[in-house]
Amino acid sequence: MTVTLTTSGPLPPEKGAEHTYDVTVIGAGVVGAAIARELSRYQLRTALIDAADDIGNGTSKANTAILHTGFDAVPGSLEARLVREGRDLLADYAADTGIPVERVGALLVAWDEDQLAALPLLRDKAVRNGYHASRIIDADELRAREPHLGPGALGALDVPDESIICPWTTPLAFATQAVRAGVHLHLNCRLRDVRSDAGGHTLTTSRGPLRTRYLVNAAGLYADEIDRLLGHDVFTVTPRRGQLIVFDKLARDLVGHILLPVPGPAGKGVLIAPTVFGNVLLGPTAEELDDKTATGSTAEGLHLLREKGRRIVPGLLDEEVTAVYAGLRAATGQEDYRIQEYPALRYVAVGGIRSTGLTASMAIGRHVMELLAATGLDHGEPHPLPPLTMPGLGDASPRPYLSARLIAGDPAYGTLVCHCEQVTLGEIRDALASTIPPNSLDGLRRRTRARGGRCQGFYCGAAVRALFEEARP
Amino acid sequence: MTRNAREVDVLIVGGGPAGLAAGAELAAARAGRVEILEREREAGGIPRHCHHGGFGGRLDRSAYAWASAAGSAYARKGTSGPVYARRSVAAALDAGAALRTGVTVTGWAGPRTVETSGPAGLERITARAVVLATGARERPRSARLIPGTRPPGVYTTGELQQAVHLYGQRIGTRAVVVGDEPVGHAAAATLRAAGVEIVAMVTGRPSPPFRLRSPRTPLLTGATVTGLTGRTRLSGVELRHDDGRATTLRCDTVVLTGDFVPDHELARRGGLVLDPGTRGPAYDAAYRTSRPGVFAAGNLLHAVERAGFAAGEGRAVAVPVLHRLAGTDHPAGGGRPLVVDAPLRWIAPNMTGPDGERPHGGRFVLCTAWRLPRPLLLVSQDGRELHRERQLLTAGPGRPLTLGADWVDRVDPDGAAVRITVL
Numbered sequence: 001m002t003v004t005l006t007t008s009g010p011l012p013p014e015k016g017a018e019h020t021y022d023v024t025v026i027g028a029g030v031v032g033a034a035i036a037r038e039l040s041r042y043q044l045r046t047a048l049i050d051a052a053d054d055i056g057n058g059t060s061k062a063n064t065a066i067l068h069t070g071f072d073a074v075p076g077s078l079e080a081r082l083v084r085e086g087r088d089l090l091a092d093y094a095a096d097t098g099i100p101v102e103r104v105g106a107l108l109v110a111w112d113e114d115q116l117a118a119l120p121l122l123r124d125k126a127v128r129n130g131y132h133a134s135r136i137i138d139a140d141e142l143r144a145r146e147p148h149l150g151p152g153a154l155g156a157l158d159v160p161d162e163s164i165i166c167p168w169t170t171p172l173a174f175a176t177q178a179v180r181a182g183v184h185l186h187l188n189c190r191l192r193d194v195r196s197d198a199g200g201h202t203l204t205t206s207r208g209p210l211r212t213r214y215l216v217n218a219a220g221l222y223a224d225e226i227d228r229l230l231g232h233d234v235f236t237v238t239p240r241r242g243q244l245i246v247f248d249k250l251a252r253d254l255v256g257h258i259l260l261p262v263p264g265p266a267g268k269g270v271l272i273a274p275t276v277f278g279n280v281l282l283g284p285t286a287e288e289l290d291d292k293t294a295t296g297s298t299a300e301g302l303h304l305l306r307e308k309g310r311r312i313v314p315g316l317l318d319e320e321v322t323a324v325y326a327g328l329r330a331a332t333g334q335e336d337y338r339i340q341e342y343p344a345l346r347y348v349a350v351g352g353i354r355s356t357g358l359t360a361s362m363a364i365g366r367h368v369m370e371l372l373a374a375t376g377l378d379h380g381e382p383h384p385l386p387p388l389t390m391p392g393l394g395d396a397s398p399r400p401y402l403s404a405r406l407i408a409g410d411p412a413y414g415t416l417v418c419h420c421e422q423v424t425l426g427e428i429r430d431a432l433a434s435t436i437p438p439n440s441l442d443g444l445r446r447r448t449r450a451r452g453g454r455c456q457g458f459y460c461g462a463a464v465r466a467l468f469e470e471a472r473p
Numbered sequence: 474m475t476r477n478a479r480e481v482d483v484l485i486v487g488g489g490p491a492g493l494a495a496g497a498e499l500a501a502a503r504a505g506r507v508e509i510l511e512r513e514r515e516a517g518g519i520p521r522h523c524h525h526g527g528f529g530g531r532l533d534r535s536a537y538a539w540a541s542a543a544g545s546a547y548a549r550k551g552t553s554g555p556v557y558a559r560r561s562v563a564a565a566l567d568a569g570a571a572l573r574t575g576v577t578v579t580g581w582a583g584p585r586t587v588e589t590s591g592p593a594g595l596e597r598i599t600a601r602a603v604v605l606a607t608g609a610r611e612r613p614r615s616a617r618l619i620p621g622t623r624p625p626g627v628y629t630t631g632e633l634q635q636a637v638h639l640y641g642q643r644i645g646t647r648a649v650v651v652g653d654e655p656v657g658h659a660a661a662a663t664l665r666a667a668g669v670e671i672v673a674m675v676t677g678r679p680s681p682p683f684r685l686r687s688p689r690t691p692l693l694t695g696a697t698v699t700g701l702t703g704r705t706r707l708s709g710v711e712l713r714h715d716d717g718r719a720t721t722l723r724c725d726t727v728v729l730t731g732d733f734v735p736d737h738e739l740a741r742r743g744g745l746v747l748d749p750g751t752r753g754p755a756y757d758a759a760y761r762t763s764r765p766g767v768f769a770a771g772n773l774l775h776a777v778e779r780a781g782f783a784a785g786e787g788r789a790v791a792v793p794v795l796h797r798l799a800g801t802d803h804p805a806g807g808g809r810p811l812v813v814d815a816p817l818r819w820i821a822p823n824m825t826g827p828d829g830e831r832p833h834g835g836r837f838v839l840c841t842a843w844r845l846p847r848p849l850l851l852v853s854q855d856g857r858e859l860h861r862e863r864q865l866l867t868a869g870p871g872r873p874l875t876l877g878a879d880w881v882d883r884v885d886p887d888g889a890a891v892r893i894t895v896l
């Protein structure tokens with residue numbers, strides 16, 4: 001296994017046909033990484049490039065981390081199909097690779113008569129989306145199952161298969177498997193321009209030129225701009241910001257399920273959900289912006305979330321806040337994905353992967369593979385990928401600090417460094433030496449949770465930084 | 474069997490000033506096997522990384538001994554934090570306490586049984602008495618709900634001090650310190666030691682609560698932090714001033730100081746009753762929590778007091794623990810909760826004991842949300858006045874007030890909660 005992962009300097013394949021990539025994927029978010037993983041199953045020279053210093057550093061790192069069933073998708077849409085298929089693919093993949101997933105189920109809570117009246121319609125819609133397990137429960141059952149809910153809840157739609165998943169391990173698993181199977185990963189590599197000719201594309205990147213026969217645009221918020229570089233003008237991405245508040249793990253007992261609002265004219269609304277790490281999320285907001293870098297939080301946004309959260313689970317507001325973050329959905333004004341193949345151009349655009357891309361990622365990967373084939377890519381037979389086991393960051397399975405066996409084999413797994421999240425020296429060391437190591441403390445946090453807990457570094461920040469700097473002089 | 478099960482007489486969780494003092498006192502009193510568990514590689518707690526002076530010594534008894542960090546006369550009295558930490562460790566060891574570092578208490582397996590993780594493996598330790606002394610931390614940026622971007626360059630004092638004094642890490646060039654309590658001045662001293670220019674110290678308060686001789690730190694009063702800017706590195710701190718103006722201070726580092734919260738995870742996971750004001754375990758004057766045989770001491774109980782006070786509590790907790798071991802303690806129950814009205818935030822201890830004990834030093838400690846010049850305090854139960862007391866000094870945030878305790882004998886053990894109000 002030779003791994004090609006570069007973060008600086010000119011890109012490796014220089015001149016000559018043998019140095020041309022067969023396929024280049026722009027964007028190593030969860031979608032681009034899933035596409036690259038799919039490509040890695042074939043005898044192809046594939047490159048995955050990203051402008052950031054890490055995979056999954058765009059919208060994919062800042063979402064609500066729900067593995068959707070697709071019960072509320074627009075029936076008949078491409079998104080509905082890919083979410084449904086993607087959910088099953090990812091649930092299986094997660095079980096195989098150790099990506100933390102918990103099937104906690106969702107309750108769509110009705111707070112007034114109108115919302116109560118909407119529940120049967122939502123159940124019918126779920127059926128049209130091929131999801132048959134949802135059912136309506138009354139106020140008493142709801143209260144019994146969610147005793148900390150605020151007063152006034154009238155009933156709920158129970159969607160038992162909605163799950164929560166680790167948003168960081170997922171793209172990392174895809175990219176790790178792809179890179180181990182021979183995909184070249186180039187980070188800090190921003191696509192600036194594309195010149196297309198009969199043989200393919202010459203990409204101008206911040207790290208020099210790159211030649212590829214086929215091109216996949218999975219650039220998330222910037223997919224429209226790259227699409228324009230290829231001469232199209234079919235969609236415009238308008239970032240829709242979602243701010244979220246992460247509450248302390250001690251709040252976990254307040255919520256059993258993903259508590260969804262009944263969608264109204266103003267969108268999907270604010271939810272409360274457990275995370276696989278044992279925290280509780282409150283959010284997201286939905287703010288139309290025009291700045292694709294506006295991933296900051298605002299006083300108004302946080303105020304609104306707290307007001308909404310107080311109504312849903314009043315006790316939540318008494319708990320400490322562990323983190324605040326915001327992500328940008330790639331909205332395009334169309335209630336569906338915008339995935340389009342251009343055979344003459346040997347190009348596939350993967351745009352508008354709005355608020356379900358984590359769930360649908362593997363199905364999008366498959367779909368794009370089919371489109372590439374339809375575009376003329378001769379990919380040959382797939383080969384199986386070697387199995388992969390990701391570090392277990394979730395709360396549901398035992399972590400290294402609780403494993404007598406691991407500690408006996410290597411005391412580093414009993415040496416706690418980050419106390420709030422119980423991250424051991426062994427786990428940090430492993431992440432720093434992994435196939436795709438972190439290039440920042442935030443990247444290390446996404447791989448291990450170190451510094452991601454309630455103290456945010458008061459106790460361990462300097463120690464974690466020292467380990468990081470030691471490994472990366 | 475994956476967990477090694479053991480028994481000890483007294484188990485102390487946390488090897489900071491409170492836990493070490495408790496261990497020293499109990500070991501000296503021949504309390505049997507007295508074991509202190511500390512999760513860091515070195516015991517000593519917060520003072521390990523407080524390189525300024527002002528620890529221990531006579532001045533330690535004044536609430537503001539560590540205001541001194543700014544370089545006033547106080548700082549030259551008492552010892553530095555690391556020296557204090559080493560002495561505390563030595564005292565515990567000399568007295569015969571067992572001190573195990575790098576061992577974390579991760580949870581409970583019974584009323585007085587804890588589970589631990591460490592490089593040597595997993596244990597389950599049952600004690601006849603448990604003392605929780607897990608300390609307090611500063612709230613980080615997220616918990617303060619400071620909006621904006623999330624760039625590097627944002628610290629709490631705890632992280633800053635460790636970065637500078639324990640690891641010699643590079644900090645930045647221009648820093649803003651948020652908070653003007655003593656700990657803010659400690660942060661400023663650390664920044665200066667690291668060669669960082671201090672742009673300003675920012676506080677929401679109208680004027681400093683006391684005069685500090687620290688001309689090197691420009692103090693911006695009446696200003697609230699409304700946001701952070703910067704992407705790959707912090708670029709500024711946005712402020713709103715009391716007069717409505719909005720400004721941005723350009724800087725690459727910000728230190729968020731104070732705003733302490735007890736590290737109460739273990740207490741909560743163990744199902745101990747918490748005091749809503751302190752957010753630490755509810756406790757009485759004998760350091761008894763709601764769980765028989767589980768005691769608490771130090772900043773876990775009241776965030777935050779100075780090290781000498783925490784150590785004093787550690788010594789004081791020994792007496793009730795010894796009673797417990799000897800079976801001469803009072804049966805539990807009978808204690809009434811003490812509750813406070815705004816602007817008071819909390820009182821410690823916050824339960825009366827079954828046997829009318831007076832708190833450590835004979836006085837209760839109270840914390841107020843805003844400045845109170847010479848306040849008059851009223852203690853009442855079921856509408857019945859138990860006591861009133863005029864304070865001689867001005868109290869304020871970070872400047873606790875104290876209340877005499879003789880009224881505890883007048884508390885009706887069957888009555889409602891006792892209420893403390895500012896008149």
Ligand SMILES: Cc1cc2nc3c(=O)[nH]c(=O)nc-3n(C[C@H](O)[C@H](O)[C@H](O)COP(=O)(O)OP(=O)(O)OC[C@H]3O[C@@H](n4cnc5c(N)ncnc54)[C@H](O)[C@@H]3O)c2cc1C
Nearest residue numbers: 027029031051058059060063064066191220242357358359
């Ligand atoms: C608030 C919020 C909540 C959400 N909740 C959920 C949820 O619960 N469940 C779910 O399934 N989905 C959810 N989503 C949606 C999901 O997060 C996205 O659909 C998914 O992350 C999109 O992945 P992506 O790879 O398309 O985009 P991104 O993650 O944004 O990746 C695009 C990548 O392209 C790179 N790039 C851009 N331009 C260039 C260039 N010129 N050159 C090189 N690289 C470039 C970027 O650096 C980036 O890494 C949510 C989204 C938000 C915002």
Ligand SMILES: Cc1cc2nc3c(=O)[nH]c(=O)nc-3n(C[C@H](O)[C@H](O)[C@H](O)COP(=O)(O)OP(=O)(O)OC[C@H]3O[C@@H](n4cnc5c(N)ncnc54)[C@H](O)[C@@H]3O)c2cc1C
Nearest residue numbers: 487489490491512518519539578608771772778779780783
């Ligand atoms: C920045 C700063 C500056 C200060 N400056 C001064 C000063 O100049 N003078 C002064 O008198 N006071 C000062 N103080 C206050 C003083 O440090 C505290 O009052 C004192 O440390 C409190 O002691 P403690 O034992 O209660 O808690 P801590 O010192 O916080 O000790 C708690 C210990 O418990 C350990 N622990 C926690 N949980 C577990 C677990 N589950 N398992 C095992 N171990 C655990 C921790 O690692 C820690 O070592 C300062 C405080 C700060 C934050």
